[in-house]
Amino acid sequence: MARDVQITFDCADPAAVAAFWAEALGYRLQDPPAGFDSWDQALTAMGVPAERRNDASALVDPEGAGPRLFFQRVPEHKQVKNRVHLDVRAAPGLVGDERMAALEAESERLVSHGATRLQRHEPAPPLGAGHIVMADPEGNEFCLD
Numbered sequence: 001m002a003r004d005v006q007i008t009f010d011c012a013d014p015a016a017v018a019a020f021w022a023e024a025l026g027y028r029l030q031d032p033p034a035g036f037d038s039w040d041q042a043l044t045a046m047g048v049p050a051e052r053r054n055d056a057s058a059l060v061d062p063e064g065a066g067p068r069l070f071f072q073r074v075p076e077h078k079q080v081k082n083r084v085h086l087d088v089r090a091a092p093g094l095v096g097d098e099r100m101a102a103l104e105a106e107s108e109r110l111v112s113h114g115a116t117r118l119q120r121h122e123p124a125p126p127l128g129a130g131h132i133v134m135a136d137p138e139g140n141e142f143c144l145d
Contacts, residue, residue, distance in 0.1 A: 014071035018057035027059040
């Protein structure tokens, strides 16, 4: 039986990291519970104090196809390279110079939203199509593929 998957990010600032990934992936903030016009309204009704309102955030694919992304505040900062990372498919179907130009354009766009460019890997046929390694605003690595 296939299962739904949620991808969880540990971070210091869930709202900011969620905003970055919403921009990177075209996702949107998950709607507040039924009966509430905003998350602030829902959290007030739940008795969540102001200083705890950025403890978590969640994004959903507006088309309902991709996994839910959940961002949770943790006290420790990232220490080492991720063992699992996301590949953001920014150049599907493209090859060679056209592919790398599309990846470069997406890299520049995401840097303007707080990402850091880490490394470019040139195409190495037949198996290596080329990609760019990036990090989100809190240092979580991902690839533009």
